[in-house]
Amino acid sequence: MxxxxxxxxxxxxxxxxxxxxxxxxxxxxxxxxxxxxxxxxxxxxxxxxxxxxxxxxxASLPRERPPTTSTIAAASGRIRRRGVWQVPRVLKVASAFGKVNLDLSRAVIEHPVVDIELQLGTGRAKITVPRDAIVDFGDLHTGWKDVRYRPRQPSRPGGPRIRITGAMGFGRLRIRHARR
The missing domain is CATH 1.10.8 (Helicase, Ruva Protein; domain 3)
Incomplete structure (x- = not known):
């Protein structure tokens, strides 16, 4: 573009x-x-x-929207997104070996539903969601370890729905809600 x-x-x-x-x-x-x-x-x-x-x-047009689908990929090493960043409607994350850390707590989320598709070989993944987010990971397939997640009641209605799908080989996914 x-x-x-x-x-x-x-x-x-x-x-x-x-x-x-x-x-x-x-x-x-x-x-x-x-x-x-x-x-x-x-x-x-x-x-x-x-x-x-x-x-x-x-000049009078609304600012341009980010692409609705974005892909982050690495063969090895660390994938990290934190701070203020624009979250696309669909985020695809692929890593053969390494750690993934996605922090959505301060991210700009313009969509009511965000799909995160994980394709991870080995390594850990940690996703921090906004305090009022609703998390669904029922379609995520794990090969070796389970998902660590403690759901919480949304503090206010209207939070984004974060759907996590895809496949993880040998690693653990930890999902947590932001404290603030």
Whole structure:
């Protein structure tokens, strides 16, 4: 996926133009802009020569959403996500040998349901979910050890549902709720 040029005075390429047209079309399909605004925006995009001219029709659009599916893979070593990060609708995590640590406690979760698909050979995995999350791991297949999880009552309604699926060979998955 192409990104728009950082320098507003730089000339734009066809990839920049296509990205801008796609963003306008998505905004129209999601009901954020009218048909007339779409036509005007596309006209501006097609005639734009610089990054500044291209930014004008995109200025009023909502920020771009992250991809709905993302994959994190490593042959060995550590996979770690923590702090503030954008959680996609579907997150695929694959590791042959190593540790996985996913901390969703401060992550930005925009979807009511998040699917985490684990494909792990050996090694441990630890997933920290938000305090009010509902966790479902019934479709996770483990080869050697079981899953450690102590469910808690959600502190407030409306928390995300975290569904964990996939397969783990020789390792243990530990799921815990954030304390705050």
């Amino acid at each position: 192409a990104t728009l040029p950082e320098d507003p005075s730089s000339p734009i390429g066809e990839d920049d133009r296509e990205t801008a047209m796609r963003r306008l079309q998505e905004a129209y399909a999601e009901g954020h802009i009218s048909h007339q605004a779409l036509d005007e925006g596309l006209d501006q995009v097609l005639t734009a020569r610089t990054g500044a001219e291209l930014a004008v029709p995109l």
